[in-house]
Amino acid sequence: MENARVARILGEIADITELVEGNPFKVRAYRRAAQVVDLLPGPVRELWRNRQLTDLPGIGERIAAHIGELVETGTCEEHERLMALVPPGILELLRLEGVGPKTVAALWHTLGVTSVEALERACQDGTILKLPRMGKVRAESIRKAIERYRARQGRMQLHRVLPYAESMVTQLREVPGVLRAEVAGSVRRLRETVGDVDLLVASRDPGAVMKAFRELPEVTLVTAEGPTKASARLSIGLNVDLRVLPEESFGAALHYFTGSKSHNIAIRTRAVRMGLKLSEYGVFDRKGKRIGGRLEDDVFRAVKLPFIPPELREDTGEIEAAEEGRLPRLVERGDLRGDLHVHTKASSDGRSSLEEVASMARSLGYAYVAITDHSRSRPLGLDETALREHVEKVRTLDRKLRGRPHLLTGIEVDILADGSLDLPLELLASLDCVVASVHSHFHQPREVMTERIVRAMSTGLVDILGHPSGRQIGSRDPYDFDLERVLRAARENDVAMEINAMPDRLDLNDRACRLAKQHGVALVIDSDAHHVAHMHNIRYGVWVARRGWIERGDVLNALSYEELRERLRRKAHRRRGEELEPASP
DNA sequence: GCCGTTTTCGGCCCGACTGTTTTCAGTCG
Numbered sequence: 001m002e003n004a005r006v007a008r009i010l011g012e013i014a015d016i017t018e019l020v021e022g023n024p025f026k027v028r029a030y031r032r033a034a035q036v037v038d039l040l041p042g043p044v045r046e047l048w049r050n051r052q053l054t055d056l057p058g059i060g061e062r063i064a065a066h067i068g069e070l071v072e073t074g075t076c077e078e079h080e081r082l083m084a085l086v087p088p089g090i091l092e093l094l095r096l097e098g099v100g101p102k103t104v105a106a107l108w109h110t111l112g113v114t115s116v117e118a119l120e121r122a123c124q125d126g127t128i129l130k131l132p133r134m135g136k137v138r139a140e141s142i143r144k145a146i147e148r149y150r151a152r153q154g155r156m157q158l159h160r161v162l163p164y165a166e167s168m169v170t171q172l173r174e175v176p177g178v179l180r181a182e183v184a185g186s187v188r189r190l191r192e193t194v195g196d197v198d199l200l201v202a203s204r205d206p207g208a209v210m211k212a213f214r215e216l217p218e219v220t221l222v223t224a225e226g227p228t229k230a231s232a233r234l235s236i237g238l239n240v241d242l243r244v245l246p247e248e249s250f251g252a253a254l255h256y257f258t259g260s261k262s263h264n265i266a267i268r269t270r271a272v273r274m275g276l277k278l279s280e281y282g283v284f285d286r287k288g289k290r291i292g293g294r295l296e297d298d299v300f301r302a303v304k305l306p307f308i309p310p311e312l313r314e315d316t317g318e319i320e321a322a323e324e325g326r327l328p329r330l331v332e333r334g335d336l337r338g339d340l341h342v343h344t345k346a347s348s349d350g351r352s353s354l355e356e357v358a359s360m361a362r363s364l365g366y367a368y369v370a371i372t373d374h375s376r377s378r379p380l381g382l383d384e385t386a387l388r389e390h391v392e393k394v395r396t397l398d399r400k401l402r403g404r405p406h407l408l409t410g411i412e413v414d415i416l417a418d419g420s421l422d423l424p425l426e427l428l429a430s431l432d433c434v435v436a437s438v439h440s441h442f443h444q445p446r447e448v449m450t451e452r453i454v455r456a457m458s459t460g461l462v463d464i465l466g467h468p469s470g471r472q473i474g475s476r477d478p479y480d481f482d483l484e485r486v487l488r489a490a491r492e493n494d495v496a497m498e499i500n501a502m503p504d505r506l507d508l509n510d511r512a513c514r515l516a517k518q519h520g521v522a523l524v525i526d527s528d529a530h531h532v533a534h535m536h537n538i539r540y541g542v543w544v545a546r547r548g549w550i551e552r553g554d555v556l557n558a559l560s561y562e563e564l565r566e567r568l569r570r571k572a573h574r575r576r577g578e579e580l581e582p583a584s585p
Numbered sequence: 586g587c588c589g590t591t592t593t594c595g596g597c598c599c600g601a602c603t604g605t606t607t608t609c610a611g612t613c614g
Contacts, residue, residue: 025597029586060587098603100612133605141603185614198614226602231613241614243601256599261614268598273590279599 003037003044006070009079010034010063015091016082018101019108032058035262037067039316041514041548042484045071057266057315087114096145098138106131120146155193156238157473159503159540162187164218164236165197175212177205179247184257189310190543192473192506197240198257202250209244249281252293255300256280262315270303270319278302311546330546331525333539335558338368338405340464341412341435341498341526342535346390347373347382352532354397354407360532361405367561370408370433375422377414378439384427387411391431406561408432412466417441419455421462428461432568435498435526437466442479449481454489463568464524464556465490467500467507474504483512487519494571496522496556499548501541502534513548523548524556 014030017023036058037044047053048071053064069076086108093104093116107113110131113122122128123143129136165183172181178201182188185198203209206228213230214222219240221233228244245253256264257280271278275286282293283302292298300307305322309330312318321327342357343350350373352360361369371394374381382390391409398407410433414422421428421436428434436456444452456462468486469478490497497516500507505528508516516523525541527534545555552558559567 023586026586028597033586058587062586098612102611133610135605138604196614224602229601231602257614259614264614265598272598277599281600 002071003040006044006067007034007038009070009076010037010066012091013066013079013082015094015101016086019090019094019105020082020085021105029058030063032262033063036316039314039511041316041511041518046484089115092116093119096142096149098141098145103131116146116149151237155195156236157193157503158187158191158543160236161194161197161238164234165199165240168197168199168216168218168240171216172199172201172209172212175201175203175205175208177208178203180250182254184254185241185259188258189260189313190547192509192544192547194238196238197234199240199242200250200253200257201242201244202247203244204247206244209242213242243280245280247294248290249293251295251298252278252282253280254296258310258313260314263313263318266315266319267299267303274303276302309546311543312549328549328551331542331550331552331555331558333542335552335555336366336525336538336542337560338366338370338557338564339364339527339529339535339538340370340408340410340433340524340557341372341466341500341528342369343373343412343528343530344371346371346386346393347378347380349374349378349380350530352529354393356532357529357535358397358401358405358407360535364535364538366405367403368406368408368564370410370435372410372412372433372435375411375413377416377422381414381422382411384424387423387427403561410434412437414439415452415456417444417452419452421456421459425459425461428459429572433463434461435464435466436462438470438479442470442476444479446480446482449479450485453481453486457486457489457493457495460493460571462493462495463571464496464498464526466498466526467502467505467528468497469507469509469512471507471509472504473506478507483515484519487516487521490516490521491519496524498528499523499525499541499544500528501525501537501539501544502528503537503540506540506544508544508548510544510547513545513550517548517550517554522556523550523554526557 010030011034014027014034018027036056044067048068053059053067054061066076066078090104090108093099107119111122111127113119123139128134128139165187169181169183172178180202182200184200186194187197201209210225210230218234219232220235222230223233224231230242232240234240243253243257268278277284282290283298285291292302297307306327308318308322308327339361344352344354344357357369376383394407394409409431411431412435413428415436415438416422417440471478497508499513513523523545525538525545527538529535
């Protein structure tokens with residue numbers, strides 16, 4: 001969470017510098033640094049203490065010193081100095097659509113308007129019209145921007161937005177003259193939340209596309225429209241931006257509008273260094289002659305890089321990796337051979353039967369599925385006796401199924417407040433797969449929570465740490481713990497980190513996945529299904545993994561059944577402290 | 586403020602749309 005705070009403060013330095021008309025390149029430098037910090041996979045504090053901050057692109061001596069100050073003291077002199085220059089609350093004005101630094105500066109200096117409320121009054125009583133280049137139309141659009149600003153709840157989760165985006169693209173593909181239509185932007189990059197939808201169309205008849213766009217059922221209000229570009233408000237409350245281009249530009253445009261912005265800047269800068277010019281219309285040589293742009297790959301070829309998957313385009317090392325031929329081969333849904341965290345009716349909140357789970361696993365093409373119901377501390381969770389009976393049922397059905405699919409016995413055992421596990425260790429040792437999770441006492445101090453999790457893993461009985469951060473998107477923050485310490489313990493104890501694919505969890509998140517991989521910790525992509533329908537959610541977990549640079553070889557449930565059994569068998573032997581015979585050839 | 590395949594100084598990605606103007610500043614992505 002500290003990274004987010006540091007990023008916010010660097011962003012505020014940029015905002016204020018811009019407001020007081022400082023060097024625009026300095027503004028950009030702080031913006032870029034803020035983004036770099038925000039996207040770091042690990043704690044910025046660590047990099048500071050190891051004197052590695054200036055290794056990051058966009059962070060030099062000055063900004064590194066500011067970050068160090070923030071990390072060590074919680075504040076930063078440069079930030080405080082700048083904050084004293086502007087009235088409190090004025091930065092909020094910059095969050096309004098259509099209101100930028102010039103307008104805010106004019107509002108402040110000419111009218112003394114320094115808050116959203118004051119701006120709203122100025123719009124209503126007309127005093128805002130005294131500003132240069134300010135007419136009734138702009139005043140009204142600002143008033144509406146204030147309304148939207150108050151109404152919007154920020155970004156929206158990808159899985160809620162994607163169906164709308166795909167529906168619009170499908171309809172636009174039917175418009176006469178349309179050759180290609182794709183979703184771009186953060187939706188294509190599969191970010192966990194998105195702030196708007198970007199649509200891209202190649203067409204011989206842009207006018208027909210614009211007309212069709214206005215009439216889409218998902219569109220409620222067109223807010224801007226030109227011959228090739230339009231913006232609108234969607235019924236779900238997000239904005240959608242549309243661009244129409246000729247077919248020979250579609251690849252270059254798809255790259256450009258997929259972003260991220262910082263990735264684009266890095267690629268364009270690279271193109272400039274190679275004597276090329278890159279825009280959404282194509283790749284051009286020194287004489288302005290087009291040398292590519294029909295295909296997205298034209299862009300990468302022009303700057304002498306292999307194709308970089310959209311999920312990686314955040315300018316967090318993907319360009320360097322591409323250059324050195326070490327881009328990951330990202331895990332795909334089809335790589336998964338099973339699900340290791342599924343609930344049934346046997347405990348508390350599960351709603352599907354064992355047979356239904358097995359049947360769904362088979363239809364998803366899985367070789368195996370682990371039955372992991374809740375332990376006794378959850379309401380209606382399994383106690384020792386109930387678990388033994390349940391395990392017998394699982395084994396009986398497993399024999400009957402003859403590997404279609406294989407059923408693994410398991411449990412999602414609570415990690416109690418003191419770090420002990422919620423069932424006797426010898427019983428846990430008899431199971432195929434133990435998921436351990438924190439479900440209570442979320443507000444323990446950082447050190448207590450960290451030790452609690454580490455202690456649970458140190459039993460040697462835990463195969464998977466379930467939803468490791470405990471966050472629920474939009475409702476519960478992650479609990480405070482030292483992820484790096486937990487990852488080190490996970491590596492020592494051979495515990496896999498879960499990527500919980502429930503759309504409200506997505507836990508671990510993409511950055512933490514990448515950090516886990518760097519620590520040599522395995523990941524497992526689980527549905528945590530409480531109903532068989534939830535087992536389809538696994539794709540959301542795959543998206544997170546891909547954004548976290550995860551490859552098939554990093555994922556426990558990409559192993560075949562035989563490989564998984566071997567892996568769990570080795571661990572089971574270590575649990576009992578036995579020497580393991582070398583596997584027979 | 587950052588950075589270096591021509592550079593330790595002098596550059597810094599590129600273009601569309603809007604509302605205001607009579608040629609463009611501001612904002613956005």
